[in-house]
Amino acid sequence: MKISDTHRIVVDTCLGLGLKERYWELRKTGTGFVRLLSVVNRRFALIVVQDYIRFLLGGVRPVEGQTPDRVRAAAHWLLRAQSATPDGGVSYGYFPCAGARGWGASYPETTGYIIPSLLEFAQREGDEEVREHALCMARWEIKVQMASGAVQGGPVCPPEQQTPAAFNTGMVLQGWSAAYRATGDRAFLAAGRRAADFLVRDLTPEGYFRTNGDFVTQDTIKTYNCLCAWPMYCFAQDVKDDCYQQAAIKIAEAAMRQQRPNGWIANNCLSRPEAPLLHTIGYALQGMLEVGVLCKRSDFIDAVERSVGSLMCHLSKKGFLYGRYNDDWRPASFSSCLTGSAQLAVVCYRLFEETGTEKYKEAANRVVNFLKALQIVNSPLDGVNGALAGSFPICGSYMTLGYPNWATKYLLDSLMLQDRLSTKGESQLLSIG
Numbered sequence: 001m002k003i004s005d006t007h008r009i010v011v012d013t014c015l016g017l018g019l020k021e022r023y024w025e026l027r028k029t030g031t032g033f034v035r036l037l038s039v040v041n042r043r044f045a046l047i048v049v050q051d052y053i054r055f056l057l058g059g060v061r062p063v064e065g066q067t068p069d070r071v072r073a074a075a076h077w078l079l080r081a082q083s084a085t086p087d088g089g090v091s092y093g094y095f096p097c098a099g100a101r102g103w104g105a106s107y108p109e110t111t112g113y114i115i116p117s118l119l120e121f122a123q124r125e126g127d128e129e130v131r132e133h134a135l136c137m138a139r140w141e142i143k144v145q146m147a148s149g150a151v152q153g154g155p156v157c158p159p160e161q162q163t164p165a166a167f168n169t170g171m172v173l174q175g176w177s178a179a180y181r182a183t184g185d186r187a188f189l190a191a192g193r194r195a196a197d198f199l200v201r202d203l204t205p206e207g208y209f210r211t212n213g214d215f216v217t218q219d220t221i222k223t224y225n226c227l228c229a230w231p232m233y234c235f236a237q238d239v240k241d242d243c244y245q246q247a248a249i250k251i252a253e254a255a256m257r258q259q260r261p262n263g264w265i266a267n268n269c270l271s272r273p274e275a276p277l278l279h280t281i282g283y284a285l286q287g288m289l290e291v292g293v294l295c296k297r298s299d300f301i302d303a304v305e306r307s308v309g310s311l312m313c314h315l316s317k318k319g320f321l322y323g324r325y326n327d328d329w330r331p332a333s334f335s336s337c338l339t340g341s342a343q344l345a346v347v348c349y350r351l352f353e354e355t356g357t358e359k360y361k362e363a364a365n366r367v368v369n370f371l372k373a374l375q376i377v378n379s380p381l382d383g384v385n386g387a388l389a390g391s392f393p394i395c396g397s398y399m400t401l402g403y404p405n406w407a408t409k410y411l412l413d414s415l416m417l418q419d420r421l422s423t424k425g426e427s428q429l430l431s432i433g
Contacts, residue, residue, distance in 0.1 A: 035097035036401065043381055044096040048394055048401065051374075055335075055393040062318055062369035067419040073377045073386035074412040075121045078114055079133055080382055081405050088140035090114050092155050093390075094383035095402035102383050105155040108144055109165070110406040111137050112151070112172030117412050119182050124416065131182070138179035141172050142191045149194030153213035165213030166202050169195050170228025177234045189238060196235050199228060200247050207254030216270045223268040224280040226255035226287035233294050245295070252291040255284055256303050263307035264327045275324045275332035277398065278340025281307070282410075285347045293354055301354065308351065311344060312363050319370025323391065323398050335396025338374065338388050341367050342410035349417040361421065368418050371411055 036045050054060050063070075081091040081103070089106025096102045115134050122131035144156055150164030151172045173195040180188040202209050209225045212218065229251035236244035258266045265284050269276035285304050292300025310329050315321055321344065323337030348364035351357065374392055379385040388407040390399020399407070 041096050044384070047376070047379070047381075047384065051389075052393045052395060058318075060318060060320070060370060060373045060392075062366070063372035064369055066372065067415055067422070070372055070375060070377065070386075071121070071412065071415045071419060072125075073375065074388070074408050074415060075118065075130065075386075077386035077408050078118060078405065078412065079130065081408075082133060082137065084383075087156070088136045089144075089156060090137060090405050093399070093402055093404035093407075094387065096381075096383065097401050106140070107155050107405065108141060108151050109153070109168035109171050110404075110409065112141060112168070112175035114405065114409045115141075115175030116178035117409050117416075119178050120416060121412065135179055135183065138175050138188055141175060142187060145172075145191055145194065149196075149198035150211070151195065153215045163214045164198070164211050165215070166199060166209035166211045167222070167225050167228060168213065169198055170225070170231050173199070173228070173235060174231035177231055177238055180238055192235050193239065196232060196244050199232060200243065203247060203250065207250040209251075217273075219267060219273055221258070221267040223255050223258045223265050224270075224283035224287075226251055227283040229255075229287050230290040230294075233291050248291055249295055249297070252288050252297075252300055255288055256300065258284075259303055259307065260327065262327075262329065263303075263310040264325065264329060265307065266327070272324070272332075275326050278311075278321060278323055278325070278337045279343065279398070280340075281311075281325070282340050282343025282347065286343060286350075289347055289350055289354075293350075301351075304347065305351065305355075308344070308347060308360070308363075312359070315363055315366065317366075319366040319368075320392075321367070323396065333397055335398065336392040337396075337398040338371060338390065338392055339398070339404065339407040339410055342371055342388065342407065342414045345371070345414040346410060346417060349414070349421060352421070364414070365418060368414050371414070375411065 035041060036048060078090060084091045084103035085106040087106055089108065090111040092104030092107040094102050095104065115137050118130055118134035122134060146152060146162055146164055148164060151168040152162035153165035153168055173192055176188045176192040180192065202211050204210060208221050212222050216222065229248040232244050233248035236242065236248065258268065260266065265276065265281060267273050268284055269280050285307055288300045289304045314329065321336055321341050322331035322333050323335050323340065324332035326332050345364040345367040348360040352361040371388060375386065375388055376384050377386060384403065387403040388411040390402055390404050390407055391397060394401060
């Protein structure tokens with residue numbers, strides 16, 4: 001990527017924002033950079049400078065191999081993020097410029113979908129301690145569940161300050177379903193039913209959720225809520241109740257109606273529906289894909305392939321993707337949203353598994369090898385070691401100057417898929433030989 005291209009994208013992005021939005025983006029970034037200059041952040045400042053130089057000069061060298069070691073590094077960072085909190089949840093993330101400790105409070109939404117990732121890692125490694133950490137997260141989620149069955153938006157707070165969010169509820173439902181399947185503990189099933197019932201009640205006749213929460217812009221439709229359909233379908237299998245399954249299909253059908261012929265998905269962002277984040281694009285695609293696989297709906301899978309095909313046209317040879325896209329798939333951000341890149345890799349690996357189409361695996365490998373180059377694995381900073389940043393460069397617009405836990409969760413998922421599929425490929429070659 002040329003520097004002139006970067007400047008052009010920055011201009012395009014600024015033109016796409018209102019004056020008020022630009023002011024708050026610049027103020028937030030400026031405050032972070034002031035704190036970056038403090039003595040306590042000297043080591044982190046060096047990481048930021050090196051990262052930005054690599055971005056400007058195109059100096060990222062994708063990493064082939066090393067996948068098992070990087071899987072473990074990502075999983076252990078998530079465990080440190082849990083240990084950084086006093087309650088059993090997983091810290092929002094590590095943001096050195098946000099405060100003295102750097103670690104945020106527990107975050108119910110993403111703790112929920114970290115649970116299945118760590119349970120899979122524990123099973124793969126035969127690690128009982130990691131398994132218990134994941135189950136501790138699931139038990140903590142029961143303690144903070146709202147009386148309505150919903151899960152609160154934002155970082156954990158006292159019950160009187162909680163506000164519900166449908167998306168967060170679906171993500172924690174995914175964790176409870178995984179915990180129930182791992183243990184048979186009916187406490188997880190009971191909490192899951194309360195959450196699933198809340199989600200069913202919250203659906204409009206068209207298949208959209210009403211309760212988007214207080215931490216996003218109040219648009220009528222948030223298509224990324226489609227990801228809730230996947231845990232709802234799985235929960236339907238847990239309790240053998242078709243009503244949850246039918247609701248899941250209805251949600252996926254509603255999401256598919258938001259897709260344009262070119263694969264772009266409307267009303268699909270936390271704050272800017274005209275230029276959705278790759279992160280929320282990834283949510284919508286994963287929801288449609290996994291429900292499509294479970295209920296054998298080829299139209300859902302075809303819709304995902306349509307969007308992925310358009311995104312693959314923007315994938316650089318090294319594996320870089322921009323963080324936002326307008327409705328003609330023109331980039332609307334100069335930086336990359338690394339969470340979204342990892343999510344797209346997961347979707348591509350799953351498409352490869354379901355369709356056997358090699359181009360999806362090749363694209364996923366390209367993205368993951370790029371992300372491995374951005375994962376720092378030998379840092380003296382515990383908050384950085386093994387994590388994936390919010391943006392590339394790290395001073396980019398998404399989760400600026402920090403490491404949100406969900407970026408590393410999706411990195412872990414993509415790394416485990418890369419490792420499993422590469423091992424499977426080697427085993428097949430050996431059996432043929």
